[in-house]
Amino acid sequence: MYFIQPTRNIPNLEHVLNTLPSLQMINIEDLHLYDPTIIAIADVNDFLHYQWSLPTIVIGDETQGTELSQAWELGALAGWIWTRLPAQLEQSILKIDAQYKRNQDSRDLPSAAELQKKLLPNPIELQNYKVETLFQPSAYLSGDWYDYWKISDKEIMFYLADVSGHGVTSSLLTSWMAAFHGRSKTPRELLKKLNGMLVQENIEKHITMIAGILNLESHQLKWSSAGHYPPAIIFEPNQPPRVLNTSSFPLGLTEDLEIEEFECVLNKHARFIICSDGALEPFDGGLNEQFGQLVYHLQNQSFEAPEHVADDIAILSFRRMN
Template identity: 30%
Template sequence: MAATVLVIDDDSTVRDSVVAYLDDCDYHMQSAGSAQEALDVIEVAVPDAVICDLKMPGMHGIQLLEKLRENHPDLPVIVVSGAGVMDDVVRALRLGAADFLVKPILDLEVLVHSLRKALSHQTLQRENKAYREHLEATNRELKLGLDELRADQQAGRHAQLRMLPEPLNMDDVFCEHKLQPSLMLSGDFLDFMEVDDDRLAFYIADVSGHGASSAFVTVLLKNLTYRLKRNFQRGSSDDILKPDLVLGRINNELLASELDKHLTMFYGVLTLSTGVLSYSVGGHFPMPVLISNGEARFFEGRGMPVGLFKEAEYKSIDVELADDFRLMMFSDGILEIIDEASLNDKESRLLAMASESEGKLDTFWSIAGVAGHEEVPDDIAVATVCRGVL
């Protein structure tokens, strides 16, 4: 659609010639012989551009320009006036005039060029303004979405924390843990369970990925292990006492869920009366550290990750523990904050820190410097199962 241009000049000959020329250039033309007449025209419908003489009877062109800047700041105005009035040029440009042309304009193509440039600049300004408004609206929506997501994550984090176990005392065995997530929701999970008066089950798991989807798997894990515990208490199944079967059950349920998630896991059952620990490993790394008889060492064992392969098989390993021991379990996030070059060096440093801490969770947490990291690259979970005095 053709742009509407208002020509304001008290000289009818000049005004008519400009109107006729621009009309031939396919502009929709309006005209006014004074500033007040122009204001009356603009009040009815604002044009796309104005070409304005300065020296007119009644209201001066500068005064008109001031009113236009006040009421229509985006309206492009091209000022046309006689030579030798430098103060008017400066004032007009300061008031935002798009251009200043000197009368007489011998070649009206100069005016056409100035008009096209002013209209192009006006279009660009409108597009930029619309784009800014769109960005502001998008940012408001994004902020609202982020606020809702943050609230959801906080609610999910609260629910996840409630699923974690309290410190557990069972006869002379004491269990506790610490967990620091890299995001609001954690993919690391652990639990301690009194299966019966003589047996304690515990595990640590590290779900692939982060955030809500990984946290959902921890809910599934909690639900499954407690289901196995209820089955044992009802006498319908003793799978909970068999670590290899537990990992097999979790593997099958994760695959059936089609969540495209897997986890690594260490699961153990300690018989208090005999001191025998039966455990199974599902690709978990680093392996737990056992501190007893004046030394610290990693447990042995291997196994496939849980929830990744249908044909995965797991085996149970039995080990007789000393009367006094400290068992420390870790998620692999602990290795991320150990400042060593190679993985072997990281494992050696982890073993040294566990030994130095004597298996005491708070001491280890301090030595490892976990609390000193405001943000950690991966979830960090540490759990301990202790008996006696070292």
């Protein structure tokens, strides 16, 4: 941390410097040369006069209550009295520094959320198909994710994943998946590789996922599931919904993960839809009741995510157009 050399005489200055030998003494005229994210300690008079942007703890005389209040209004992190500094000065500064860093992280969340959204796949024109999506984090960052990309002129690969928990760690795993997936050519291969890396790195998170490949010409769909709920659903005109139930473990729990691959053909005007479990939250009742209501609203195209949700929501749908 920095200590800015006061421009006035401070009788108690030597005592402060002896208490904090790790401080780096710097001059006001050199402030532009130093890291603007490191906390500085300075005399309140200098802070008010120069109004620099460094995060600063200000110190004043006993008669300078007004000046200390003004410094607080200008963004000072704390205000102390030269003759009455905290008994454990270094620990007090470390606490202020930790709180400052937490506050900075919170301020960065909106920007981080925008960056995360930019990692989502761009809209894509597909032969015979339309892609429909919904992405709504419960807070700034989401642990739910979907992606899709062409692996040939007539095939598209996709997945929808739900990382356990919320917050920065879960959202970082979604970014990791976005960077990793391109090496895989089948759903089973993708899930196996992701599982192996999660187990190997001992990341204390698990991921449920549905991954698949759709042939845009033959309309053949191959998919695999890793412990994901709700299951994928196929809607066809004048037909009851087809719920594609599977049974498996989520990724990241065991090395010996068995992944089955399933196949079907999408008929004309069929919709294949996968959702994260946050899509169940708008509905009342137990899990079965919630799923039944979700299926009803998806079938009637009346699903609407609430403005404020308790869990992240992601939905990915492929609609055959002919």
